[in-house]
Amino acid sequence: MATQTINTIDIGDIAVNVVRKNIKNVHLSVCPPTGNVRISAPMRMNLDTIRVFAISKLDWIKKHQQKIRSQVRETPREFLDRESHYLWGKRYLLDLVELDTLPSLELCHDRLILQVHPDTEVVKKQEIVNEFYRQQIVAAIPPLIDKWERLMGVSVTSFSVRKMKTKWGSCTPSLGTIRFNLELAKKPAECLEYVVVHELVHLLEPSHNSRFVAFMDSFLPQWRFYQAELNRLPIH
Ligand SMILES: [Zn+2]
Numbered sequence: 001m002a003t004q005t006i007n008t009i010d011i012g013d014i015a016v017n018v019v020r021k022n023i024k025n026v027h028l029s030v031c032p033p034t035g036n037v038r039i040s041a042p043m044r045m046n047l048d049t050i051r052v053f054a055i056s057k058l059d060w061i062k063k064h065q066q067k068i069r070s071q072v073r074e075t076p077r078e079f080l081d082r083e084s085h086y087l088w089g090k091r092y093l094l095d096l097v098e099l100d101t102l103p104s105l106e107l108c109h110d111r112l113i114l115q116v117h118p119d120t121e122v123v124k125k126q127e128i129v130n131e132f133y134r135q136q137i138v139a140a141i142p143p144l145i146d147k148w149e150r151l152m153g154v155s156v157t158s159f160s161v162r163k164m165k166t167k168w169g170s171c172t173p174s175l176g177t178i179r180f181n182l183e184l185a186k187k188p189a190e191c192l193e194y195v196v197v198h199e200l201v202h203l204l205e206p207s208h209n210s211r212f213v214a215f216m217d218s219f220l221p222q223w224r225f226y227q228a229e230l231n232r233l234p235i236h
Contacts, residue, residue, distance in 0.1 A: 007047060008208040011054050013166070014061065015208055018050055026050070028057055034231040035065035079125040085112050087136065089188030105132045130163075133185035137161045140189065141180065144196045152219065154203040168230055169195040171202040187230060194226035 004021035016037045027040040041050050054061070077083060083094045092112040099115055105128055106113045116125060138161055145156050157176035164170070164181040168191075171178045178199045184192050197220045205212040216223045 005043070006213075007210060008213070009047060009051050009054065010208055011051070011058060011061075014058075014065075016054050018047065020045065026053060028054070028061075030061055030064040030068060032068045035068045036231060037061055037065075077126070077129075079114065079122055079129075085129070086186040087112070087133070088185070089191075103128050105129065130182060133182055134161050136185045137180060137182065137192070140192060141196065144193050145200070148197055148200050148219075152200055152204065154200055156200065156203070169199045171199040171206075173202050173206045176203065188226075191226050191230050194220060194223055194230070197223065 004019055007018045007020075009016050009018055014037055016039055018039050018041060020041050020043045023040060023042055026042070026045065029038050029040075030036070031038060037054075039050055039054060077085065079094060079096065081094060081096045085092050085094055087107070090110075092107065092110055095108075095111045095113045097113060097115040098118040098120075100117060101115065103117070103120070103124075104113075104115045106115075114125060114128065116128070141159060141161075145159065149155055155176060156178055159178040159180060161180045161182055163183075164179065168181045168184060169179060180192075180195060180199075184195060198216065201212060201215045201219065204215055220226075
């Protein structure tokens with residue numbers, strides 16, 4: 001017999017991980033650094049009861065998520081020379097080159113060479129880097145979608161890449177459209193593939209129920225590892 005069962009229930013836009021095991025009382029926690037919500041409950045308690053419990057604690061959950069997320073926010077980049085920047089999980093040091101030519105961004109070994117006019121503002125530098133990240137993701141996604149469309153027998157209408165505050169990706173199953181978080185360009189490429197698989201599974205099963213988890217387990221057995229990797233640092 002299983003010693004514990006794991007489910008995810010959605011309360012509005014909050015995904016709650018539910019672990020049922022051999023314990024006597026329900027325990028609710030909001031975990032740093034991401035504010036993930038976890039409920040431990042006795043094995044015999046059914047999911048509907050747990051859902052009602054979670055809804056009754058919604059204000060408390062939101063308050064704690066806000067508190068945790070404001071504490072661990074990633075420090076903003078300033079685009080100074082030798083500052084660390086990430087692409088596909090690899091760290092690059094910024095080489096800031098100030099020249100009166102067209103702005104450009106180039107990778108060279110472990111360097112990210114950002115060439116801008118002298119006195120370029122931080123927001124403008126951020127825009128150049130964001131556009132670079134966007135191009136990186138836009139190039140990486142189509143082969144992944146092709147691969148997983150064939151393996152799953154689903155079809156994606158279109159995808160977009162944008163800044164998102166709380167999610168790595170989202171899917172509108174009725175339209176077959178998928179959105180990806182720009183920040184994925186900083187994470188290991190396997191994490192992007194995990195998000196592609198997750199969003200495509202929504203074309204088979206819209207909610208995060210046990211059927212969804214079963215699809216994830218069969219398509220990408222190691223998906224929990226990538227999910228944990230993505231959740232290690234909050235989306236800023
Ligand atoms: Zn989802």
